[in-house]
Every structure is written in C-alpha cells, then in structure tokens.
Amino acid sequence: MFDIELIREFEREETPFYYYDLDLLKRTLKSIDLEATKYNFHVHYALKANFNDRLLRLIQENGLGADCVSGNEVLKALEMGFDADKIVFAGVGKSDKEINIALENNIFSFNVESIQELEVINELAAEKNKVARVALRINPNVDAQTHHYITTGLDENKFGIKSWELEDCINTLKKLSSVKLIGIHFHVGSQITDLNVFKSLCVKVNELNNWFEERGHYLQVLNVGGGLGVDYHNPDENDIPDFESYFKTFDQFLERKLNQEVHFELGRAVVAQSGSLISRVLYVKKGIKKNFIILDAGMTELMRPALYQAYHKVQQLSNSDESSETFNYDVVGPICESSDCFAKEVSLREAKRGDLIAIRSAGAYGEVMSSGYNLRNEIRYVYSGERN
Numbered sequence: 001m002f003d004i005e006l007i008r009e010f011e012r013e014e015t016p017f018y019y020y021d022l023d024l025l026k027r028t029l030k031s032i033d034l035e036a037t038k039y040n041f042h043v044h045y046a047l048k049a050n051f052n053d054r055l056l057r058l059i060q061e062n063g064l065g066a067d068c069v070s071g072n073e074v075l076k077a078l079e080m081g082f083d084a085d086k087i088v089f090a091g092v093g094k095s096d097k098e099i100n101i102a103l104e105n106n107i108f109s110f111n112v113e114s115i116q117e118l119e120v121i122n123e124l125a126a127e128k129n130k131v132a133r134v135a136l137r138i139n140p141n142v143d144a145q146t147h148h149y150i151t152t153g154l155d156e157n158k159f160g161i162k163s164w165e166l167e168d169c170i171n172t173l174k175k176l177s178s179v180k181l182i183g184i185h186f187h188v189g190s191q192i193t194d195l196n197v198f199k200s201l202c203v204k205v206n207e208l209n210n211w212f213e214e215r216g217h218y219l220q221v222l223n224v225g226g227g228l229g230v231d232y233h234n235p236d237e238n239d240i241p242d243f244e245s246y247f248k249t250f251d252q253f254l255e256r257k258l259n260q261e262v263h264f265e266l267g268r269a270v271v272a273q274s275g276s277l278i279s280r281v282l283y284v285k286k287g288i289k290k291n292f293i294i295l296d297a298g299m300t301e302l303m304r305p306a307l308y309q310a311y312h313k314v315q316q317l318s319n320s321d322e323s324s325e326t327f328n329y330d331v332v333g334p335i336c337e338s339s340d341c342f343a344k345e346v347s348l349r350e351a352k353r354g355d356l357i358a359i360r361s362a363g364a365y366g367e368v369m370s371s372g373y374n375l376r377n378e379i380r381y382v383y384s385g386e387r388n
C-alpha cells in the first residue's frame with residue numbers, strides 16, 4: 001500500500017493526517033458492483049462509516065445508494081449527488097426536524113424503529129399531504145457475535161421493533177393513511193466475520209416475510225442492513241472484503257417472493273481498508289517494565305481502540321531495515337487519558353523520534369468519530385489514486 005514515493009510525500013506533510021487510497025476504494029466498489037449485480041441486489045452505503053466528500057463522490061459515482069442516520073446525513077447525501085430515491089433513513093431517535101427534511105426531499109424510505117415513530121411520521125407526512133414510504137426495522141434477536149458495543153439485533157438492544165410488537169404495529173398501520181409499508185429492515189451488528197450470522201438472519205427474515213404475507217401484506221423490500229467485517233490483522237492480504245461469499249450467502253438463504261428487492265447497507269466493508277491514520281513518533285520512552293512510543297495522533301483522531309479495544313495494525317513506514325533490533329512497545333497517543341493507546345506490547349523495529357507510523361484499516365469509523373478533546377487540531381488529509 002505504501003511505496004517509497006508515497007512515503008516521501010508523507011515526509012513532507014504535517015502529521016497526523018488521514019491517508020485515503022482512492023484506487024483501493026475504486027477497486028472495492030467494482031467488486032461490490034460485480035458481486036451484487038449477479039443477484040440484482042441494491043446496495044446503500046452507510047454514511048456514518050465515513051462522510052468525507054472525496055470518498056462519498058466516488059461511492060455515489062459507482063451507483064450506490066445512501067443509508068443515513070440523521071437529517072444532516074440525508075442532506076449530505078443529496079449534496080453529494082445521491083438520488084433521493086436511493087436514500088434510506090434509519091435511527092432510533094429521529095427528530096421532527098429530521099423527519100421533515102427527509103419528507104421534503106422524498107427519500108426512498110424511512111427505516112422505522114418504533115410504533116410511536118410510525119405515528120409521528122404519519123402526522124408530519126399528513127401535514128405536507130405526502131405519503132411516506134416506511135420499512136419496519138425489526139429486531140430479530142440474532143447474535144452478531146461481535147463486540148457488545150456494536151451488537152444491535154438482540155432483545156436487550158434499543159434498536160428496532162420487537163417481534164411481539166408486530167401485531168400491534170400492523171393494527172396501527174391500518175389506521176395511518178400517510179405512511180405506506182414497503183418493507184422490513186434488519187441490522188444485527190457490525191464487524192461480523194462469520195457468515196453463519198447472516199445465514200441465521202436470513203432464516204429470521206424468511207419467517208417474518210411469510211408472517212407478513214399471511215396477513216395480506218406484500219413487501220417490496222427486504223433490507224438486511226450492513227455488518228460485513230474486514231480483516232484488521234491482514235489489511236494488505238485482504239484489502240478487499242469477500243463480497244462474493246457475502247452476497248452469495250443471501251442469495252442462497254433468503255427466500256425472495258415475486259419481484260421482491262433485497263437491499264443492503266454496507267459501511268465498514270466499503271471504506272475501512274482504504275484509510276490509514278499517518279502519524280509521527282514524538283518521543284520514545286524506554287522503561288524497565290514497558291517501552292512506549294508516543295505518537296502525535298491519539299484517541300482524538302481514532303477512537304476505536306480506546307472505545308472498543310479494537311485492533312488496528314501498526315505499521316512502521318520509516319525504519320525498513322529488517323535487521324534492526326526489535327522491541328515490545330505500547331503505542332500511545334498524546335491525550336491525557338490512559339485509554340489513549342493504539343496497541344499494547346507490539347513487537348516493532350527500534351523506533352526513533354520523527355519516524356512515520358501508519359495505523360491501518362482506519363477508513364471506517366475513524367475520521368467521523370474524531371473529537372476536539374484537548375483542543376486538538378482539525379483533521380488533515382492526503383489522498384492517492386486521484387490527484388487534485
């Protein structure tokens with residue numbers, strides 16, 4: 001991923017910054033297109049993973065729709081050229097203002113997370129003489145077997161309508177004339193690496209699809225959400241996720257009824273591997289118990305390790321001398337928090353002040369989750385694959 005030319009370019013830049021490999025993103029998008037088209041699947045990109053303009057433009061140009069979780073994300077998607085009829089809007093807490101933004105712009109569908117929300121959308125749509133298309137986000141109680149902070153499809157999670165509320169939901173829908181049920185929606189979690197989880201999801205979707213049919217509701221859309229994980233340990237070997245097996249799983253196990261569309265909402269799998277956080281070593285502390293590499297990037301630029309104990313590969317870009325001595329280091333940031341640590345006890349070649357370090361697979365949920373804590377500077381960027 002990093003050739004000498006690129007590292008020379010990095011040397012001239014002020015750190016820290018996010019580096020995005022737009023060629024890799026393009027290849028990833030091609031693979032999604034190739035594999036999803038085989039089954040006529042519709043893919044929306046989950047903006048929450050990264051809403052950097054340059055990335056969004058490429059994603060939009062490659063024909064993906066947009067999955068948004070706020071009114072501002074809806075506006076951003078529109079500004080970046082995503083068709084309104086390819087925009088879906090999810091979230092447990094949509095405000096009236098956000099619902100109105102989506103209604104005014106005639107988005108494809110609201111993924112509705114409660115009966116109360118259904119009533120509010122109905123009321124706001126009626127005021128505008130509109131009929132809002134809605135898909136019910138159902139919580140299928142499927143264990144995504146991922147970190148508990150990014151598990152969303154269990155009974156104890158706040159997301160979606162629970163199966164025991166569905167009867168009520170259908171009865172409410174009968175009374176509402178400004179919403180139209182077009183489908184059902186699911187999202188069970190993120191960074192899912194075991195395809196059996198998606199197989200279990202398909203089984204639940206099939207059951208519910210039949211349940212609605214038995215009650216006389218034809219569903220145009222089955223939206224199975226996102227969640228496909230990436231290989232954080234081997235970002236070079238597995239730079240493009242296995243979309244072939246992923247989409248094939250749904251084709252095999254999902255029972256589509258006549259003309260039913262299948263929709264996806266992928267975030268991480270689209271952008272994670274295209275991004276790296278590039279940082280410089282500020283100081284090296286050698287101790288009796290521990291050695292520390294102190295970087296100029298911290299949890300303020302990439303929060304995932306501090307928040308989820310997430311693994312990101314730490315790659316040295318400066319010392320390429322294979323014969324140099326290795327040490328075990330804790331690689332930490334400059335922020336006044338002990339959780340500001342990117343990696344513990346990693347074996348690295350001897351590091352020195354000024355060395356460039358890449359924190360890999362940071363394209364998803366990196367830049368977007370950054371914060372200004374400690375009054376940090378704004379995030380900077382370098383792109384390759386497409387120059388200004």
Ligand code: LLP
Nearest residue numbers: 046187190191226227228265266267268365
């Ligand atoms: N659809 C819905 C309704 C979602 O809630 C999410 C992610 C997605 C789609 C996209 O999921 P993906 O394909 O990216 O797994 N900040 C966490 C991840 C939070 C995911 C939230 N929802 C992290 O850094 O791991």
